[in-house]
Amino acid sequence: MEIYNGWLIVNSYFNPAKFNSLYKVLEESGEKAGLHFSKWTSDQRPTIVGSIAKEPKPSFVLFWDKDVLLARTMELSGLRLFNSARAIQLADDKMETALKLAEAGIPTPDTIPAPICFPGCKRNPTSAEQAAKILGWPLIIKENKGSFGVQVHLANNIREAERILTHIGEHDCLFQRFISASHGKDLRVTVVGGKAICAMERHAASAHEFRSNIGQGATASARAITPLEEKLAVDAAAALGLDFAGVDILLGKNDDERYVCEVNSNPQLQSTIDTCGINPATNIMWHIRSQIKTAE
Template sequence: MSTIGWVIYNGNLPSSKFVDFARMLQEAAHRQNGELHIYKNNDLLSFLVSNEFKILKNTPESLPDYVIFIDKDIYLARQLESLGIPVFNSSRAIEISDDKILTYQELVKEEIPIPSTIIAPKIFSTGTIEKNMLTQVIEQLGLPLVIKEAFGSFGEQVYLVHSEAELREKVEQLQGKPFLFQSFLKSSFGRDLRLQVVGNHVVAAMKRTSEQDFRANVTSGGKMENYSPTTEEKVLAIRAAKAIGADFAGVDILFGPDDSRYVCEVNSNAHIRNLFDCTGINAADYIVRHILRQIK
């Protein structure tokens, strides 16, 4: 009897890249003689009644043997886990990955190198910004520096500021949102690495570059090329994925001074189409194989 799984993506987003990721995983499962049914997160309603968790859906299909969760709807992921269903990545891994502040805190616990970072104190939308706080940030990190909102994807919600006036203006704009300040690695301007980790292995990697933007994300106009990571880069990426508890993740690595490397982000649901187009390696096959081994 074949193993039956679900892959869940966000049905409220207009881009086709989300369902494309789901289909790549579904096709990979079929190649491994498994069944993987695609669901939107809004096809599955988390229903709570006294002493019971339920999932409301419009099909008679029974609950799956496992779920591949490529969305950030952690409440739905937790609901499925509460029903005893193995979820990959786990709701906790997704929660940490989705929040850059939590991610960096977990990385530092494991002594994984990151750019120097200051977490912005919680500032309510009606609060006031103390000049002393901005002065401390500049003294510690220098200028220019990077500001990152805690929640954001595809290199968006990341800003490079060059002056104290620019810094104050951006902080005022972000009042009411969680964000952080980070040292700017000039040595990594417009270039980074994306390593795809599955289990204990790096299965594919690419280098991304941009001539116009300090961010190298392809969505921001960056170009990509196949890359053969060093042993040290592989170990760093695997450690970063494990630090947030991810079974699979796209780990972004920055180039530091003196040929050093720093972890920039750990993406629990990193899309793999660009990686496939760049390297010819279909990470979906590795992800599904890893999960089937885990549940068996």
Template sequence: MLTKNFKSDKNRLINTTYQESRLNMTGWIIYNGTLNVPKIKELVDTLVEEGKKLNIKLEAVKNTEIIPMYSNEGKAELVYLNKLEEPEFIIFWDKDVLLASHLEKMGYKVFNSSKAIKYCDHKGLMHLVLSNNNIKMPRTILSPMIFDYSLNSEDYLIKCYETLGESVIIKESMGSFGMQVYLINNREEFINKVTELNKNNIDFIIQENIKSSFGRDIRVNIIGNKVIGAMLRESNSDFRANISQGGKGRLIELTKSQEEIALKAHKVLGLDFSGVDLLFGENNEPLLCEVNSNLNFLSFEKIWGKSFGKKILQYILGEIL
């Protein structure tokens, strides 16, 4: 039988102990039911299989299989499309922040929390939350709220562009896998892209182009308050180093300053697990690029040779038992 002393020992290996105790636990891993991205389904399936090894029944649940509802009394409830076993914890591998918040209202322990997911899902909000925490990052400008672009003067946009330099990066506030990120090299290109995004009501951020980090960055994988491992990502053909965009990865040891900035960003955003991306500034000074709550850890696992998913589950069990 598990004891309170075991609960407090977060550094102890869990796998063998859980097998011996014949622990049977049910959890959900929620993912988006309308997003057809094979990597996400592969990642979810990987976590389900790792759960079996720890005697955890981890059910893969699409966000379209559960309907958040409020009763006449104003109570948060769920309507189910299919019969599901009551979970003792929920891994939320989606960005449906309202659903995550609803589940927390119902008393479920959700990993990552709805607040942490919200901060990471919107790049502008993420930089806002991280600001004033002594975390070095590229100079970043938030997109303005514009209701009618035809009424807006180009003076504002030109000032943004000139403030950050002749070469800038535009990132849509909501995007993954290195997509919706644009390298802009002249004023006309900048105004055209911003005009396009504004007309489509797409929030974005504008950042200075860190030329010293062209085609290379570091992905730092964190669980709890511990760095599990880091991967240098490099591309010979693209300013983005993402593996999804053709970059290649290899394991590296972090410097003290790289580890410190990654852990600080992780903690400020209140994450349980994350993938923190760092850029190389002048003299290889680490700069915070962004933080991912729903990190794609499959590429890291392949070169690491161990199960990152197992580490996540061990951490969650240590938090709830």
């Protein structure tokens, strides 16, 4: 089997210990598919805008970061990234995600962008009050960028909304309708190469917690997905142009009511491996290999 050499790009600053096991899974899975990685942090691969990648250049770059500007610069130099810079950009910004999903006709919770707040300015809670008149209380307030559920908040009234907005400050954020039927639970579907390969239902650690992120202490169990859930997950990944993704789906009052909440361009795979007994990295690597060979 022909061996292809590539780069694994990871963030220079955010590298908790648990990520080391993830990188090991990616590298070992790559070897089985004939893909050999050299791992670099983003600051170890400075790239001049408009430059051409020097030979011998990698056959591919597995970009396990959210540094969109570096990703775009690398693509401009002639490198093939998985996922692409544009796909990462759309997935990393929750407002961009909502816009793209709505454009594709994919159901999402009703979303209103919060007014932009320039540095040195103070957010006016009136924006939340106006949004709540349309979306109702309680109201989800999210920073446009964030991971592990940390930047997602639930405001039960204007006083809580004001406190949350003061905390968010000048960071871009949005208001979203709270899907009460999915309080503390959701569905994570892993999609690779246009196929849903596995799914797990996640449940919050307590009845008081509305978020179901594993990073917030949630538990998970593998389960089969319905044709509707499969279609939503696959369509969402396709709408954002993602080669692979973790698609989060909120559950409605009945089986015909589902909402794509978020789409992750570099999902943390260990919880999926532990819960579903499937290693999505294997599917990712064979997908990358097929794309490389198709492009030859």
